[in-house]
Amino acid sequence: MTEKTIELTDLRRLWDTYSEKRIGVIGLVIMLVFIVMAVFAPYIAPHDPYELYNPMEPPGPDHLLGTNDIGQDILSELIYGARVSLFIAFFVSIVSGLIGTILGLLSGYYEHVGFFIMRIVDAFLAIPRLPLIILIAAFMRPSIWNLVIIFTILGWPITTRIIRSEVLSLRTRNYVEAARMLGAPDSYIMIKHILPNVFPLLVVRLVVEASHVILAESSLSFLGLGDPTAKSWGMILHYAFMYPTIYISDVWKWWMLPPGLCIVLTILSLMFIGYALEELVNPRLRGMTQV
Amino acid sequence: MHQITKIAGYVTIILAVISFNFFLPRFMPGDPLSFLTGAPGMDMPIVLDEATRAKLLAYYGLDKPLLQQFADYMIKLMHGDLGWSTYYNAPVSSILAGRLKWTLLLIGTSTLLYIALGIVLGAISAWNRGGKSDVGLLLLLLSVGSFPPFFLGMLLIILFGVKLNLFPVFGAQSPFMAYSSPVEEAMDILHHLILPATTLVITHIGGVYLLMRNSMLNVIGEDYILTARAKGLAEWYILRKHAMKNALLPITTMIALRVGFMISGTILVETVFAYPGVGMLLFDAVMYRDYPLLQGAFLIITLVIIAANFVADMVYLRLDPRLRHD
Amino acid sequence: MTLLKLKRLRTCFPTRDGLVKAVNTVDLEIGANEILGLIGETGCGKSILGMSIMRLLQPSTRIEGEIIYKGQDLLKLSEAEMRKIRGKEIAMILQNPATALNPVLTVGDQIAEAIWLHQTMTKREAREKAIEVLRSVKIPSPEKMANECPHKFSGGMKERAMIAIGLACNPALIIADEPTRGLDASTKEQIIKLMKEVTEEKSMLFITHDLDAAAEICDTVAVMYAGELVECAKTGDLFGKPLHPYTMGLLDSLPCRGLKPIRGMSPSLIDYPSGCRFHPRCDYASAICEKKHPEMVKVEDRHYVRCFMYL
Numbered sequence: 001m002t003e004k005t006i007e008l009t010d011l012r013r014l015w016d017t018y019s020e021k022r023i024g025v026i027g028l029v030i031m032l033v034f035i036v037m038a039v040f041a042p043y044i045a046p047h048d049p050y051e052l053y054n055p056m057e058p059p060g061p062d063h064l065l066g067t068n069d070i071g072q073d074i075l076s077e078l079i080y081g082a083r084v085s086l087f088i089a090f091f092v093s094i095v096s097g098l099i100g101t102i103l104g105l106l107s108g109y110y111e112h113v114g115f116f117i118m119r120i121v122d123a124f125l126a127i128p129r130l131p132l133i134i135l136i137a138a139f140m141r142p143s144i145w146n147l148v149i150i151f152t153i154l155g156w157p158i159t160t161r162i163i164r165s166e167v168l169s170l171r172t173r174n175y176v177e178a179a180r181m182l183g184a185p186d187s188y189i190m191i192k193h194i195l196p197n198v199f200p201l202l203v204v205r206l207v208v209e210a211s212h213v214i215l216a217e218s219s220l221s222f223l224g225l226g227d228p229t230a231k232s233w234g235m236i237l238h239y240a241f242m243y244p245t246i247y248i249s250d251v252w253k254w255w256m257l258p259p260g261l262c263i264v265l266t267i268l269s270l271m272f273i274g275y276a277l278e279e280l281v282n283p284r285l286r287g288m289t290q291v
Numbered sequence: 292m293h294q295i296t297k298i299a300g301y302v303t304i305i306l307a308v309i310s311f312n313f314f315l316p317r318f319m320p321g322d323p324l325s326f327l328t329g330a331p332g333m334d335m336p337i338v339l340d341e342a343t344r345a346k347l348l349a350y351y352g353l354d355k356p357l358l359q360q361f362a363d364y365m366i367k368l369m370h371g372d373l374g375w376s377t378y379y380n381a382p383v384s385s386i387l388a389g390r391l392k393w394t395l396l397l398i399g400t401s402t403l404l405y406i407a408l409g410i411v412l413g414a415i416s417a418w419n420r421g422g423k424s425d426v427g428l429l430l431l432l433l434s435v436g437s438f439p440p441f442f443l444g445m446l447l448i449i450l451f452g453v454k455l456n457l458f459p460v461f462g463a464q465s466p467f468m469a470y471s472s473p474v475e476e477a478m479d480i481l482h483h484l485i486l487p488a489t490t491l492v493i494t495h496i497g498g499v500y501l502l503m504r505n506s507m508l509n510v511i512g513e514d515y516i517l518t519a520r521a522k523g524l525a526e527w528y529i530l531r532k533h534a535m536k537n538a539l540l541p542i543t544t545m546i547a548l549r550v551g552f553m554i555s556g557t558i559l560v561e562t563v564f565a566y567p568g569v570g571m572l573l574f575d576a577v578m579y580r581d582y583p584l585l586q587g588a589f590l591i592i593t594l595v596i597i598a599a600n601f602v603a604d605m606v607y608l609r610l611d612p613r614l615r616h617d
Numbered sequence: 618m619t620l621l622k623l624k625r626l627r628t629c630f631p632t633r634d635g636l637v638k639a640v641n642t643v644d645l646e647i648g649a650n651e652i653l654g655l656i657g658e659t660g661c662g663k664s665i666l667g668m669s670i671m672r673l674l675q676p677s678t679r680i681e682g683e684i685i686y687k688g689q690d691l692l693k694l695s696e697a698e699m700r701k702i703r704g705k706e707i708a709m710i711l712q713n714p715a716t717a718l719n720p721v722l723t724v725g726d727q728i729a730e731a732i733w734l735h736q737t738m739t740k741r742e743a744r745e746k747a748i749e750v751l752r753s754v755k756i757p758s759p760e761k762m763a764n765e766c767p768h769k770f771s772g773g774m775k776e777r778a779m780i781a782i783g784l785a786c787n788p789a790l791i792i793a794d795e796p797t798r799g800l801d802a803s804t805k806e807q808i809i810k811l812m813k814e815v816t817e818e819k820s821m822l823f824i825t826h827d828l829d830a831a832a833e834i835c836d837t838v839a840v841m842y843a844g845e846l847v848e849c850a851k852t853g854d855l856f857g858k859p860l861h862p863y864t865m866g867l868l869d870s871l872p873c874r875g876l877k878p879i880r881g882m883s884p885s886l887i888d889y890p891s892g893c894r895f896h897p898r899c900d901y902a903s904a905i906c907e908k909k910h911p912e913m914v915k916v917e918d919r920h921y922v923r924c925f926m927y928l
């Protein structure tokens with residue numbers, strides 16, 4: 001019972017420090033709106049996003065953001081789009097974060113394994129991401145799961161590197177050395193002493209990776225390599241971009257602007273959250289800026 | 292010692308990329324050439340005439356054993372043979388050669404600009420930490436940094452190209468233009484360069500800025516900055532002479548890595564502005580399912596970036612006196 | 618002739634946990650050609666005192682009192698005027714030369730820039746002057762070493778380079794912060810000898826927690842405890858006839874006197890103990906020590922102490 005209360009006050013204190021940063025709170029609020037949009041899409045969306053109505057309708061009472069070139073309701077597409085973007089972003093960042101953490105722990109703890117893993121990490125980091133994703137996506141059938149796999153494969157190396165360098169510095173701390181001297185098994189030390197200490201860093205990393213994945217997914221969809229059966233913001237922009245008179249008529253205002261702004265706001269909210277978390281985690285930065 | 296491990300690392304990476312490029316089409320599920328011939332199940336079947344088909348088959352050499360294929364592939368690469376483009380019906384290498392200069396021009400100008408601006412703004416921000424200019428810059432650059440390049444490009448086209456009609460919205464040069472002088476040609480090229488380059492600069496400046504700001508915040512707390520103050524040196528002099536280089540050293544490689552990532556933005560920006568570089572070629576190759584072109588473009592882009600990283604690494608080794616070996 | 622006079626100097630840092638009173642109401646005088654030692658345990662505020670004189674602390678720091686140098690109050694000078702004092706009039710040799718030298722600039726440049734800034738001469742001349750200064754601090758082959766970055770210097774050489782930076786513009790006062798810390802015995806000996814030599818016609822505030830070094834080089838010694846001075850006397854008097862229990866304790870903790878450490882820990886600079894700040898650790902403490910804060914009293918000619926035993 002007492003342990004529970006301590007945890008709660010700890011959380012309370014963390015939240016107090018976090019909410020000192022206004023942009024962190026703003027980021028959370030924006031993210032929450034998008035999460036609600038994604039989870040309750042079927043209830044919020046006025047239409048089925050795949051249903052065909054009159055093409056190229058301007059905004060009106062029936063279609064608040066008009067319809068696209070084949071007659072789908074743009075507002076509904078937009079609401080369902082939140083699902084794809086957020087699902088891929090969270091799924092990939094968590095899975096690649098998990099892989100990265102395990103490899104980071106191992107490579108920070110065992111020198112030889114570390115050397116080997118870091119060479120692979122270096123290789124991954126030297127290869128530009130989007131061209132590689134485009135190449136793989138062009139050969140594979142585009143589907144959400146294929147995208148998830150590609151992004152995960154490309155996402156773990158940075159996490160591994162960050163976790164490893166943290167483990168390297170933690171390893172020399174007194175309590176870790178003491179535990180090792182007392183003959184505690186490596187797995188115990190890693191889980192009990194090191195993992196809790198890299199956790200804050202990992203959370204920041206997950207948020208940053210999520211924003212990278214959203215950017216990568218929308219870029220790929222924009223290039224026409226997304227899952228054609230799943231509505232995503234990048235895909236809406238792809239069709240808008242391919243529409244011949246997108247710039248000269250007023251169509252862009254309701255077809256191009258909304259999905260673009262959705263991407264911007266999602267990435268922005270993740271960046272704000274990441275920034276606030278980083279100051280929370282890294283005491284050296286704390287109190288430097290009062291945003 | 293340092294150099295040798297680095298060089299060995301780069302050679303391995305290059306070999307890995309080349310092998311990956313070789314094996315990817317061959318290890319795809321199903322018939323290795325189904326993607327070329329438009330077998331059932333493809334979204335967009337491609338119809339090839341007999342001559343092109345024969346050229347393709349000869350290039351891939353699928354009837355030979357795998358090892359032989361790999362050896363042939365490597366030999367062809369050495370000779371600059373990247374295969375035959377199905378869409379342009381021309382050698383991939385010659386198409387790439389014509390496009391590379393535009394990409395290099397676009398990347399070169401925007402890279403110089405955003406790195407220089409990011410470094411200067413990051414340093415200013417850190418030096419005035421907590422002040423108005425710091426907070427303002429931080430918010431501004433975080434915000435503009437969250438615009439995907441393709442979206443920002445489209446917005447700039449609408450604002451500066453269509454509404455204000457200040458800049459051309461596509462291409463690298465005006466079509467069918469007979470230039471009266473090289474200066475006129477250069478001005479035309481510059482005119483076309485401004486919007487795409489601006490897009491790239493805006494979307495990439497935030498990363499460098501944040502790196503520099505954090506690095507500079509670390510440097511400001513160092514003892515040698517205090518020593519410099521104790522000598523009576525002026526603030527701007529300390530910033531320029533004592534802090535800049537120390538703040539830049541630990542982030543050089545990270546900035547160089549970012550230049551590598553920048554190619555992603557370039558692909559998107561070239562596509563949006565129909566800028567005839569390698570990035571737009573990649574988009575075309577995807578659109579027309581021109582796989583040899585896609586692979587050739589991928590290989591060139593990757594090699595150029597790895598080369599850039601290599602140069603950055605070597606420069607770094609020379610910059611830091613602690614790593615320099617006599 | 619007084620060169621520098623501190624009047625009721627107080628330096629405080631506002632922090633989340635409270636006000637850190639690192640230097641609390643210090644009165645001190647350094648005469649021309651005098652070498653004043655400032656000794657005390659780590660964390661008692663010695664470095665902060667030195668940095669306060671140079672006004673090198675972050676802007677949020679509160680400094681009160683007066684710092685009279687050659688008749689003018691340094692605390693009243695503008696930042697630009699203060700820059701003309703730093704390096705030229707008063708030089709500070711910061712503690713820990715391993716981090717106090719810029720790792721990416723050559724040692725020659727780090728000396729020459731100060732000379733070039735404060736004296737009218739070309740960069741070339743400043744450079745030659747820098748080599749001269751390096752020679753005066755006995756760096757071997759100074760022409761060559763001037764072109765090297767600090768990582769080529771050993772610990773003792775780095776300290777010499779720091780001293781050279783301090784000497785560059787021939788200041789009237791040098792504040793040396795623990796110049797012998799972390800050096801082995803023979804290097805320490807050399808550095809002390811060097812400092813004695815170069816300050817022959819200068820004044821120096823010699824901050825140290827190394828009592829032997831202080832005994833060897835100083836004319837006068839001041840003892841600091843928890844932000845304030847507790848004793849001040851001529852070197853011979855202080856080491857021969859220490860009056861304050863803390864000074865006695867410090868001397869007893871020397872290896873040659875039996876290595877007897879003072880019991881307890883130095884107090885927090887946020888909440889001091891009431892009364893005499895040393896009383897919880899003092900063997901002679903009586904009831905009054907807990908209640909009243911003692912003032913500095915003059916016991917003999919130029920021997921001051923802050924203790925109720927001498928009131």
Ligand SMILES: Nc1ncnc2c1ncn2[C@@H]1O[C@H](COP(=O)(O)OP(=O)(O)O)[C@@H](O)[C@H]1O
Nearest residue numbers: 630632637639658659660661662663664665666
């Ligand atoms: N910027 C600061 N903010 C708060 N406290 C500080 C700051 N700088 C120094 N202190 C505190 O002031 C005290 C005196 O430090 P210092 O003068 O460096 O000690 P020393 O006598 O070892 O040189 C220390 O206890 C230190 O914790």
Ligand SMILES: [Mg+2]
Nearest residue numbers: 663664712795
């Ligand atoms: Mg000190």
